[in-house]
Amino acid sequence: MNPASNQEFIHVKRKRGKSATLNFRHNVDSSESLRSLGLNSNSKLQDTFCLTNDDIIKKLKVAQSHLEVSGFFSHFQGLVAKALQALDPLRSPNSPKILKIVCLGLGSFSDCIIARYQLALLTLLQTKLEIGSVELFDPIFSDQENAVLEELGFHVLTINEEGRRCVENDLLTLFYLPHCSHQLTNNLLFANWNIEKLKNCVIISNSFANIHNSVPPRILSQSLSFISRAGDICEEFEVKNCFEYSDIFNDTSIHVFSKLNAFHQMNDFWLDCSPPVYLDSDFVKSSCIEDIKPNQL
Ligand SMILES: C[S@@+](CC[C@H](N)C(=O)[O-])C[C@H]1O[C@@H](n2cnc3c(N)ncnc32)[C@H](O)[C@@H]1O
Numbered sequence: 001m002n003p004a005s006n007q008e009f010i011h012v013k014r015k016r017g018k019s020a021t022l023n024f025r026h027n028v029d030s031s032e033s034l035r036s037l038g039l040n041s042n043s044k045l046q047d048t049f050c051l052t053n054d055d056i057i058k059k060l061k062v063a064q065s066h067l068e069v070s071g072f073f074s075h076f077q078g079l080v081a082k083a084l085q086a087l088d089p090l091r092s093p094n095s096p097k098i099l100k101i102v103c104l105g106l107g108s109f110s111d112c113i114i115a116r117y118q119l120a121l122l123t124l125l126q127t128k129l130e131i132g133s134v135e136l137f138d139p140i141f142s143d144q145e146n147a148v149l150e151e152l153g154f155h156v157l158t159i160n161e162e163g164r165r166c167v168e169n170d171l172l173t174l175f176y177l178p179h180c181s182h183q184l185t186n187n188l189l190f191a192n193w194n195i196e197k198l199k200n201c202v203i204i205s206n207s208f209a210n211i212h213n214s215v216p217p218r219i220l221s222q223s224l225s226f227i228s229r230a231g232d233i234c235e236e237f238e239v240k241n242c243f244e245y246s247d248i249f250n251d252t253s254i255h256v257f258s259k260l261n262a263f264h265q266m267n268d269f270w271l272d273c274s275p276p277v278y279l280d281s282d283f284v285k286s287s288c289i290e291d292i293k294p295n296q297l
Pocket of ligand 1: 104107115139140160162163179282285
């Protein structure tokens with residue numbers, strides 16, 4: 001996870017009585033958080049909320065143009081091609097084609113530059129790889145952000161599956177979880193924990209290898225066991241953090257499950273697939289979803 005975005009959720013009143021959940025740093029009250037972000041709760045934040053859909057799309061287009069000509073984007077495109085080649089060289093003479101993107105935990109892209117550039121990367125990938133279907137879910141999205149995403153031709157999911165999104169039959173799917181909680185990624189792996197599904201998953205998220213090296217073994221085996229075991233069956237392509245802003249694509253890897261064949265016969269590896277249980281969950285749970293939807297207060 002990006003340490004800079006180690007966040008928790010608080011409610012902030014919007015104009016016209018709307019409320020939204022915004023993510024700010026731990027252990028600080030909202031006005032202090034706003035000050036630390038260089039914002040004044042009465043002015044700049046409200047200005048942000050006055051942006052029209054067109055304003056938000058314009059800002060996104062600026063980010064796209066900036067990213068598209070960057071060395072980072074060339075590197076990233078090359079890495080995606082390499083990852084797809086590794087996926088299954090026997091599948092067809094050409095690299096397999098990604099048919100769908102599912103993005104979880106993007107963040108508030110109308111007012112957060114990190115999320116905006118991450119969305120810009122998604123849109124560029126969609127165009128370059130001619131991917132038809134894009135679905136997104138983040139409980140933090142405001143009504144306006146949902147509307148902008150729909151305007152861009154994307155589908156905003158309405159149910160909080162807590163990351164447990166299953167790949168559809170034979171639809172090679174790119175799951176994009178930029179700086180998402182490890183538990184969400186672990187849930188995604190749990191939902192797809194068999195050979196038929198995993199072979200159709202490409203996961204862009206925090207590096208599994210870094211999680212392995214940084215999380216204590218007890219937590220890895222108890223709470224993040226799917227990430228822990230995924231290390232054995234996937235190949236990881238590390239994204240070089242060479243973009244101008246260093247906190248947008250840091251600690252990111254492309255993971256493809258190219259080593260599944262060796263595990264075909266290893267029943268024990270697949271049998272232990274009981275749902276993960278977290279003592280302290282670090283994502284928004286589905287039971288809380290009503291609490292954090294805009295317009296509820
Ligand atoms: C650490 S932030 C990452 C935000 C942004 N991508 C970044 O890099 O700064 C984690 C994101 O996960 C989202 N999130 C929390 N629970 C979620 C859930 N159940 N499903 C999808 N996203 C969730 C949060 O709202 C938040 O935007």
